[in-house]
Amino acid sequence: MKKSLTPSLLLDEQLCFALYAASRRMTAAYRPLLDALDLTYPQYIVMLVLWEQDGVTVRELGERLQLDSGTLTPLLKRLEQAGLLGRHRRLSDEREVEITLTDAGHTLRERAEDVPRCLAEKLCMSADSFTRLRDQLKTLATQLAASTDQESK
Numbered sequence: 001m002k003k004s005l006t007p008s009l010l011l012d013e014q015l016c017f018a019l020y021a022a023s024r025r026m027t028a029a030y031r032p033l034l035d036a037l038d039l040t041y042p043q044y045i046v047m048l049v050l051w052e053q054d055g056v057t058v059r060e061l062g063e064r065l066q067l068d069s070g071t072l073t074p075l076l077k078r079l080e081q082a083g084l085l086g087r088h089r090r091l092s093d094e095r096e097v098e099i100t101l102t103d104a105g106h107t108l109r110e111r112a113e114d115v116p117r118c119l120a121e122k123l124c125m126s127a128d129s130f131t132r133l134r135d136q137l138k139t140l141a142t143q144l145a146a147s148t149d150q151e152s153k
Contacts, residue, residue: 030115030119033118038082045065046065046075046076049061049064050105055098055100057097058073059096076099084105088100
């Protein structure tokens with residue numbers, strides 16, 4: 001005899017699964033927009049940081065994107081091979097590797113300007129709804145980070 005699950009154990013009731021499914025679909029929604037730029041989603045978020053602040057270290061970039069160097073290094077190598085950025089040791093501290101955009105990397109920013117607007121149109125969300133959802137997810141991420149930090153102490 002099969003025992004019925006309590007509602008709290010149903011897949012469709014899980015916040016984690018809703019976030020997982022939404023994240024996968026969001027990345028898929030970005031794919032055609034980023035294919036036109038010849039970027040993957042992880043490469044795109046690296047470029048977003050560099051368009052915002054050129055000349056960051058690998059460590060700073062990893063902290064900003066919440067990625068470890070093992071994940072970040074291959075991304076940076078591919079972007080460097082594509083001619084979008086350069087990596088070099090800082091003169092002030094040779095232990096730090098600084099990432100800077102090339103001319104092609106700066107030019108790509110102009111082509112990427114419409115990505116957020118196109119995505120918002122694809123999602124059929126108002127600007128207010130989009131902003132509210134983004135802010136709720138940022139709050140959730142902050143709360144989860146604080147919770148994880150508490151547990152590790």
